[in-house]
Amino acid sequence: MNLMNDEINIKEMYNYELDSKEYLKYLNYMHIYYLKDHKKEKYIKDYLDNKYILINKQNPSKKITITPSEFINIHKLYIELKKISDELLFKISNIIESKNNINEENRIEFENIKKKYISYQKKINDIDLINKEYGMELEKLLNNKIEKLDDLVKFYKKRNHVYNEIKEKISENLKNRLIKIFKENNKKIPNTFEINKIAKENSISSNEIEKWFQWIEYVYIYLLVKNEIVELNKNINDKEKKFDIHTHYMIIKKPIIEE
Numbered sequence: 740m741n742l743m744n745d746e747i748n749i750k751e752m753y754n755y756e757l758d759s760k761e762y763l764k765y766l767n768y769m770h771i772y773y774l775k776d777h778k779k780e781k782y783i784k785d786y787l788d789n790k791y792i793l794i795n796k797q798n799p800s801k802k803i804t805i806t807p808s809e810f811i812n813i814h815k816l817y818i819e820l821k822k823i824s825d826e827l828l829f830k831i832s833n834i835i836e837s838k839n840n841i842n843e844e845n846r847i848e849f850e851n852i853k854k855k856y857i858s859y860q861k862k863i864n865d866i867d868l869i870n871k872e873y874g875m876e877l878e879k880l881l882n883n884k885i886e887k888l889d890d891l892v893k894f895y896k897k898r899n900h901v902y903n904e905i906k907e908k909i910s911e912n913l914k915n916r917l918i919k920i921f922k923e924n925n926k927k928i929p930n931t932f933e934i935n936k937i938a939k940e941n942s943i944s945s946n947e948i949e950k951w952f953q954w955i956e957y958v959y960i961y962l963l964v965k966n967e968i969v970e971l972n973k974n975i976n977d978k979e980k981k982f983d984i985h986t987h988y989m990i991i992k993k994p995i996i997e998e
Contacts, residue, residue, distance in 0.1 A: 749865035765994040809992035817866045827856040884971045890964045898957040907947045921955050928952040
C-alpha cells in the first residue's frame, strides 16, 4: 500500500480499531488460527497467497478466508509526510516565482504537485488532531490527579490536626465501635443525641467523642481520595500504553473476512 499516493483517511483508520465490531471479529478469528491445535479443534488451518484460511472439519466446503490488516507507525509517517510536504511546497514556490511564463506543461505539473501537497497536509492535520485529542484527554486526567493530590494533602493535615486536638484517648474496642457506627450512618458523623449517648456510656465528654468521629471522617475521606488517585494513575498508565501501541501499530488497511 502506497500511503503517499492513496487517499487514506488517517483519522478514520485510527478510530476503526477502537470502534469496529468487524475488527473484533477479525481478532477472534486470528486468535482461533494461532491457537495450539487440539482434538476438539473445529477448523483445519491453512495459509495461501498471504491469506489465513479456516476450513470447517465437519463441512470442508465451509471456510473462512482472512486477508490480514496492515499496520504503520504514524509517528514515522508524520515525519515522512512533513519532509515530502516541505519539498512539494518548495517546488510550488519555485513554479510560482519562476521568471518563465506559465505554460501548459508546468501548469499540469503545478496542479499535480498541489494535489499531492493538499493530500499530504490532510494526513498531517489528521495526525495532529489525533495527538491533540490524546493530549487533551491526558491533560484532563493529569489535572484531575493534581487536584486529588491537593485534596489528599488537605485531608491529611485535617486528620492530623483533629487527632492532635483530642485530649482523651480511647480503647481500640471503642474506636472500632465508633468506626462501625460511622459506617452504619452512611459514613457520616451521627447526630448530637447519638454522640451524647455514646459519651455517657463511656464516661467521656461529648466534645471528645465528636472529635473522634471527625478524625474517623477525615481518615475515611483521605483513604477515599487516595484510592481515587490510584485509579487515576491506572487510567493514565493504561491510556499512555494504549496510545503508544495504537500509534506505533495503527491499522492502515482493514482486514477482509470472507465467510
